[in-house]
Amino acid sequence: MGQPLLARFPMEGTVSGHHRSPHRGSSVEFAEYRNYVPGDDIRRLDWRVFARTDRYYLKEFEAETNLRCYVVLDCSGSMAFEGAHGTRFDYAKRLAATLSYLVINQGDAAGLVHVNANDNTEIPPRRNASHLQLILDSLGQAQPKGETQLIPLLHELAEKARRRALVIILSDCFCDGAELRDALQHLRFQKHDLALFHLLDPLELDFTFDRPVRFVDMEGSHSIVTEPATIRAEYQTELNRFLERLRTDCHEFNADYRRVTTDLPYDKVLADFLTERAGRGKR
Amino acid sequence: MTFLQPFILWGLPLVLLPVIIHLINRMRHRPRQWAAMQFLLAATRSSTSHSKIKNWLILAMRILAVLLLLLFLSRPLVGGWLGWAMAAAPDAILLLVDRSASMESRVAGTDESRREYALKLIASAAGEFENNSHLILIDSATRHPETVSVASLAELPNTQPTDTAADIPAMLQTALDWLIENEAGTAEVWIASDLQSSNWLPGDSRWETLVTAFDSLPQKVRIRLLATTQDSPPNTSISVSELARIQTGETGEVRLAVDLKRSEATADTAAITRTLNGIATEFEARVNGQSTRWRHRVEIGDQSGGWGKLELPADGNPRDNVTYYRYSDDHPPAGLVITESPLGPLWQAAASVADASGRKPAKRLAPDDFTNADLRDITLVIWQASLPQGDSAEALRQFVNEGGRLIFFPPGEATTTRFAGLGWGEKQEADDEPFKVGRWDEDQGPLANTDEGLLLPLNQLTAVQRQRVLGQAAVLAAFNDGQTLLARQALGQGEVYFCSTLPLLTWSELGDGMVVVPMLQRLLAAGSARLQRDSVAECGKVGAGDLQLEWTSVETSQRGDVATQAGVYQAGDRWLVVNRPAAESEFERVEDEAVAALFGGLSFQLFQAKRDDTALQGEIWRMFLFFMLLALLVEAWLIRPKAGVESDEPAPKPQPAPAA
Numbered sequence: 001m002g003q004p005l006l007a008r009f010p011m012e013g014t015v016s017g018h019h020r021s022p023h024r025g026s027s028v029e030f031a032e033y034r035n036y037v038p039g040d041d042i043r044r045l046d047w048r049v050f051a052r053t054d055r056y057y058l059k060e061f062e063a064e065t066n067l068r069c070y071v072v073l074d075c076s077g078s079m080a081f082e083g084a085h086g087t088r089f090d091y092a093k094r095l096a097a098t099l100s101y102l103v104i105n106q107g108d109a110a111g112l113v114h115v116n117a118n119d120n121t122e123i124p125p126r127r128n129a130s131h132l133q134l135i136l137d138s139l140g141q142a143q144p145k146g147e148t149q150l151i152p153l154l155h156e157l158a159e160k161a162r163r164r165a166l167v168i169i170l171s172d173c174f175c176d177g178a179e180l181r182d183a184l185q186h187l188r189f190q191k192h193d194l195a196l197f198h199l200l201d202p203l204e205l206d207f208t209f210d211r212p213v214r215f216v217d218m219e220g221s222h223s224i225v226t227e228p229a230t231i232r233a234e235y236q237t238e239l240n241r242f243l244e245r246l247r248t249d250c251h252e253f254n255a256d257y258r259r260v261t262t263d264l265p266y267d268k269v270l271a272d273f274l275t276e277r278a279g280r281g282k283r
Numbered sequence: 284m285t286f287l288q289p290f291i292l293w294g295l296p297l298v299l300l301p302v303i304i305h306l307i308n309r310m311r312h313r314p315r316q317w318a319a320m321q322f323l324l325a326a327t328r329s330s331t332s333h334s335k336i337k338n339w340l341i342l343a344m345r346i347l348a349v350l351l352l353l354l355f356l357s358r359p360l361v362g363g364w365l366g367w368a369m370a371a372a373p374d375a376i377l378l379l380v381d382r383s384a385s386m387e388s389r390v391a392g393t394d395e396s397r398r399e400y401a402l403k404l405i406a407s408a409a410g411e412f413e414n415n416s417h418l419i420l421i422d423s424a425t426r427h428p429e430t431v432s433v434a435s436l437a438e439l440p441n442t443q444p445t446d447t448a449a450d451i452p453a454m455l456q457t458a459l460d461w462l463i464e465n466e467a468g469t470a471e472v473w474i475a476s477d478l479q480s481s482n483w484l485p486g487d488s489r490w491e492t493l494v495t496a497f498d499s500l501p502q503k504v505r506i507r508l509l510a511t512t513q514d515s516p517p518n519t520s521i522s523v524s525e526l527a528r529i530q531t532g533e534t535g536e537v538r539l540a541v542d543l544k545r546s547e548a549t550a551d552t553a554a555i556t557r558t559l560n561g562i563a564t565e566f567e568a569r570v571n572g573q574s575t576r577w578r579h580r581v582e583i584g585d586q587s588g589g590w591g592k593l594e595l596p597a598d599g600n601p602r603d604n605v606t607y608y609r610y611s612d613d614h615p616p617a618g619l620v621i622t623e624s625p626l627g628p629l630w631q632a633a634a635s636v637a638d639a640s641g642r643k644p645a646k647r648l649a650p651d652d653f654t655n656a657d658l659r660d661i662t663l664v665i666w667q668a669s670l671p672q673g674d675s676a677e678a679l680r681q682f683v684n685e686g687g688r689l690i691f692f693p694p695g696e697a698t699t700t701r702f703a704g705l706g707w708g709e710k711q712e713a714d715d716e717p718f719k720v721g722r723w724d725e726d727q728g729p730l731a732n733t734d735e736g737l738l739l740p741l742n743q744l745t746a747v748q749r750q751r752v753l754g755q756a757a758v759l760a761a762f763n764d765g766q767t768l769l770a771r772q773a774l775g776q777g778e779v780y781f782c783s784t785l786p787l788l789t790w791s792e793l794g795d796g797m798v799v800v801p802m803l804q805r806l807l808a809a810g811s812a813r814l815q816r817d818s819v820a821e822c823g824k825v826g827a828g829d830l831q832l833e834w835t836s837v838e839t840s841q842r843g844d845v846a847t848q849a850g851v852y853q854a855g856d857r858w859l860v861v862n863r864p865a866a867e868s869e870f871e872r873v874e875d876e877a878v879a880a881l882f883g884g885l886s887f888q889l890f891q892a893k894r895d896d897t898a899l900q901g902e903i904w905r906m907f908l909f910f911m912l913l914a915l916l917v918e919a920w921l922i923r924p925k926a927g928v929e930s931d932e933p934a935p936k937p938q939p940a941p942a943a
Contacts, residue, residue: 078318088318174318204319212312217320224320224327225312230334234326239319 033057067108067166068125070157071096073139074171075116076148077219081172083201083262089144091262092170092199098270099168100135104128110135113157114142115149125165147219148175154183158190166193173198174219177242181249194255195273198246201262205239207232289372291357298353301345337921344918351911355904372415373505374468377458378405378431380442381476382423382847383449384822384867387602388477388515397511398444399437401475404509406436409473417467421457423449423482424823424847428461444602445847447823448864449482452489459496462504469502475509481866483873485881494883505886512872512891518599519545519553520868522606524576527808528583537581537610540734541568541593544868548573556594557581561838578734583610590837590851590860603868607851609819609860616807616814617660618645621653622667626692629786629794630665634803650675658682662810663803667692667785670700670707684775686813688806691781693750701754703772703779708751711766717745718784718791720768723760729780729802729809730760730769739798741768746784746791756781769802777810818857821864822849829859 036045036056046059073096079089096112103110109125112135121138123131150171157167167187173180173196187194209228216223228235243259250257256277260269286292317323386398395403409418410433420431422441429441436442451474458472476482484490497504525540543553552567559581568577583589588611595604618634620627627647634645648656650668653675658664664682666689671679679702683689691702697709720741723730730739741760752767759780760768770781786794793799818829825845834852836843843852845861852859873881875889 081316081318172318174321201318209315212309214312214314215317215320215323216314218316218318220320222320222324223314224323225309226323226327227309227338230338231323231326234334235322238322238325242322 032060034060067103067106068161068163069099069103069108069110069166069168070125070161071099071110071112071135072150072153072157072167072169072171073112073114073142074148074150074169074173075114075119075142075144076150076172076174077116077144077146078148078172078174079199080144080218081201081204083203085201085263087144088172088199088201088262089142091260091266092197093139093142094266095197095270096168096170097136097139098266101132102270102274104132112138113153114138115153116143116145118145119143120149120153122160150175151179151183155186158183158186158192161190161192164191164193166195168195168197170197170199172200173246177245177249180246184249184253184255188253188255194250194253196250196255196257197269198243198257198259199262200259205236205261207235286357286359286372288357291353294353295350298346298350300349301342305342341918341921344914344921348911348914348918351907351914355907355911359903359907372412373471375417375419375462375465375470376409376412377419377421377428377461377470377472378409378436379451379454379458379472379474379476380405380420380422381449381451381474381482382442382445382447383477383479383482384444384446384602384863385479385482385600386449386477386511387444388518388600390511391514391516396444397477397513397515398442398475400513401509401511402437402442405473405475406433409433409436419458419461421454421461423447423451423454426450426454426457428457445822446602446849446861446863446867447847448821448867449476449479451476451483452487452493455493455497456489459493459500462500462502467502470504472504472506473509474506475511477511478872478878479867479869480871480873481864481869483878483881485873485877490881491883494881494885497885498883503886505888506882507888508878508890510875510878510889510891515546516599517545517547518603519543519570519595520600520603521555521593521595522603522862522865522868523593523608524865526608526610528610533585535583535585537583537591537608539579539581539593539608541577541579541606542865542868543568543570543575543577544870545570545573546599546870554596556596557591558594559583559591560586560589587611588858590858592838592851603863605849606862607849607860609851609858611858616662616811618663618665618803618807619656619658619661620645620647620665620667621650622647622665622692623649624667626667626785626787630667630803633796633800634663634665634807636807654678658687660814662687662813663807664689665692665803666690667694669694669696669698670702672700676702680774682813683777683779686776686810688777688810689779690803690806691779692785693783695750697750703774705752705754705756705770705772705779705781708753710748710750713747717747718749718762718764718766720744721761721763721765723768728759728771729805730798731805733801739801741798744792744798746793748785748790749783752781752783777813780806818859820845820859820861822847822861823864825859825861832857834859 033046033049034057036058040058044058044060046057049055049057049059073092075089079087079092081088085091100110100112104127107127109127110131111125112121112123114121119142121142123135123138150169150173154169161167184194184196207228212225212227214223214225247257247259258269258273380398380401382398386401387396389396390400393400409416412418413433418431418433420429420436420439420441421427424445424447425441427441429439431439454474455472461467462470497506520543522542523539524542525538527538529536529538551570553570554565555568556563556565568579570577581591588609590607590609592605592607598604615636617636620630620634622630631644631647635642636645637643645665650671653671656678658678661682664679664687670676670691679689683703693707693710695710696707698707700706723741725732725738730741732738746762749762749766749768752770754772756770756772758767758769759771762768766783767781768783772779772781784791784793786799788794818826820826820829823846830846832854834843834845834854835841837851837853843850845852845859849861849863852861875891879887879889
């Protein structure tokens with residue numbers, strides 16, 4: 001994983017870093033010429049141009065700053081779903097930990113937000129190495145439980161994080177699609193860069209049961225006894241409709257949507273993620 | 284449907300096995316924690332009727348497969364006339380076989396008679412039941428129930444051809460009696476017949492009684508009818524309807540009225556072989572239309588008696604190609620008039636008899652003197668007085684029973700006395716218009732047309748007075764208003780007639796002689812059978828006394844069966860002529876609907892035999908096996924796994940994660 005984690009949009013950091021800033025700075029990256037206006041620092045006048053044209057121009061350069069990354073972990077009961085390759089929550093925690101490590105390791109600030117019905121944890125982004133340990137400890141203590149609180153959490157984060165940041169969401173997104181769309185829109189409105197890891201188990205996609213099953217809701221008290229083979233087509237139709245709408249919404253908000261099945265090696269998932277972002281960042 | 288292994292049908296509840304397995308399978312479901320519940324709920328709500336129909340179809344196929352397996356194992360039998368009624372083999376099967384002469388008609392395209400065809404099919408069908416059911420044969424000729432085996436059915440004496448008629452109601456009565464007497468359990472009655480109307484007698488009052496009796500039996504009796512109504516080759520039947528011996532000096536002749544009836548109406552000539560006292564000669568007769576009365580004279584010289592037969596060449600029914608007759612010594616008829624009225628001489632003249640010395644009038648007696656009358660040579664008694672009672676009535680009954688004819692004319696006064704169920708009612712007078720004759724029997728009886736086909740002038744006959752005839756009798760002539768002119772009541776071998784008017788101008792124009800003379804002359808001739816020592820009988824109706832005698836066929840000089848075979852027979856000095864009943868030559872059949880109606884609410888099944896049907900029934904287990912496999916194949920197709928559905932926990936398979 002030699003690629004750094006880059007933001008796709010300009011970030012607002014407190015120190016110099018690898019990421020573009022919305023402000024002009026003193027980096028080596030030329031940005032533009034503009035006319036001098038009273039009040040500008042005369043040290044930034046381009047004397048060579050003045051000598052040739054007898055006019056005052058300022059030469060501006062891109063500012064580069066550090067990244068503030070929020071890893072949002074959905075801790076609802078449905079994240080505890082266990083397929084043939086382990087639980088979804090464990091998979092999500094591994095992704096969260098690795099992403100946090102990568103961010104801090106490249107000198108950026110990483111924070112963690114996770115919430116469930118009983119617990120609300122928010123670790124603000126920090127750049128120091130000891131902060132990583134705090135994140136890892138918090139991940140170790142997180143438990144999937146109860147109904148999802150992802151939607152209010154995202155709205156709250158959109159309001160709290162005043163500076164532009166990279167928000168990485170790790171969730172199964174089993175919530176109301178319209179509400180999720182509003183939350184994502186809210187985050188994008190605040191000019192945050194969004195990356196959504198939509199975690200699904202292959203069994204949820206394929207629905208491969210050949211005997212009657214009592215399905216027990218992991219976030220409530222519902223249960224259904226049914227012959228899966230008879231409703232398989234309808235189930236997949238409903239699921240695919242939801243997935244397609246979510247993908248479309250993310251595309252509309254320029255969010256990075258990644259559907260991840262838990263049978264895939266998470267390192268490959270992250271490598272693909274980083275490589276693609278690196279490619280986009282260069283463009 | 285009938286089953287050779289009916290006990291397997293006790294396993295029919297097993298058809299519920301798929302339902303029970305289905306319910307058990309649903310009960311042993313496994314719990315599964317599930318995250319994507321919102322899609323599951325939506326899918327359950329939107330589960331289409333198609334899926335439900337498919338599930339029901341799968342269940343139905345499984346039930347059907349088990350049902351068909353059970354039916355297959357129970358070895359069902361089915362056939363056109365065994366039908367589809369679910370039943371085990373009955374305890375008793377009563378085979379009612381029509382052995383009448385008409386059953387000897389050949390089935391077109393084969394050498395088989397309808398009787399042989401029916402026996403073959405019945406044997407084939409009954410063979411399957413022989414181990415479980417008693418087979419009882421009741422044939423139409425003897426109507427004697429007999430336990431039979433299938434193997435010998437076609438060879439039994441009681442299944443051989445006869446010249447008799449069949450009485451289907453009587454056969455059913457015999458079957459009913461047998462069922463009651465033997466307290467049979469489940470039973471079926473199989474009837475093989477050609478539905479000839481004269482055998483089935485659809486208007487007979489016995490049918491209603493029979494149906495009621497069958498219906499009230501403790502066990503349910505199923506009736507199956509094998510109607511052998513296939514097409515037959517063209518057929519012509521022959522019978523002698525009238526015979527008269529005419530003696531002129533030393534030369535005598537026999538005048539025959541021969542009826543030829545054909546199944547197809549074409550102008551043709553019929554080759555007839557005439558046998559007289561064993562000597563055969565051939566000649567041809569012209570035949571027009573379907574029914575022809577042909578008059579034939581046979582010269583007998585000075586022979587006092589003899590026999591003959593007329594024979595047609597082989598055709599569609601060889602059984603109706605022969606008719607026999609017998610002529611014997613001349614016994615002149617004689618009449619006796621019983622009256623005190625002025626009409627006495629008129630009656631005497633009308634009933635006079637011609638002999639060598641001229642016409643001889645009939646004898647006349649007063650009613651009171653009748654008890655001393657000598658009736659030995661009398662063939663007709665004309666009675667115009669109050670109806671006889673006591674000894675007189677008894678003597679007259681004896682006279683009629685022996686074959687004599689008795690005709691009553693109105694005394695003019697109503698009486699309460701009855702004779703043979705008939706009596707005299709009130710006298711009626713015409714108001715303005717005289718009574719006119721509306722209809723009369725032109726084919727038979729004393730008012731029938733002449734040999735030349737001429738009508739008796741009854742249509743010109745009017746009456747101003749008449750006396751009402753009371754009681755039930757066959758009406759041979761009636762006035763326009765339906766009142767009886769001439770009624771007939773059979774009594775023994777003779778007949779009793781009631782004529783409702785008198786040959787007086789104050790009563791009617793009967794006195795002109797154009798009607799009354801031929802009527803009385805015919806009655807005189809008809810009554811002469813009483814004087815002959817030769818018996819003439821229809822086959823199957825030979826008197827019980829004659830059946831006791833040992834008869835020898837004059838054709839073969841061997842012992843003959845007068846009960847079932849036509850022919851001329853001799854026992855000592857007695858002769859017996861047995862002919863096929865005339866009704867057997869009729870082609871009229873009872874329609875299917877009419878037959879079904881005869882059996883009312885009984886369980887009845889009609890099978891119209893077709894020429895190509897070679898079996899009445901057969902085992903159809905192959906069909907059930909085929910449909911069972913078909914049901915299983917359909918079920919397998921319905922439950923075939925869709926691509927990717929192999930187990931609950933499939934092996935991991937790579938799936939690319941699409942990016943937005």
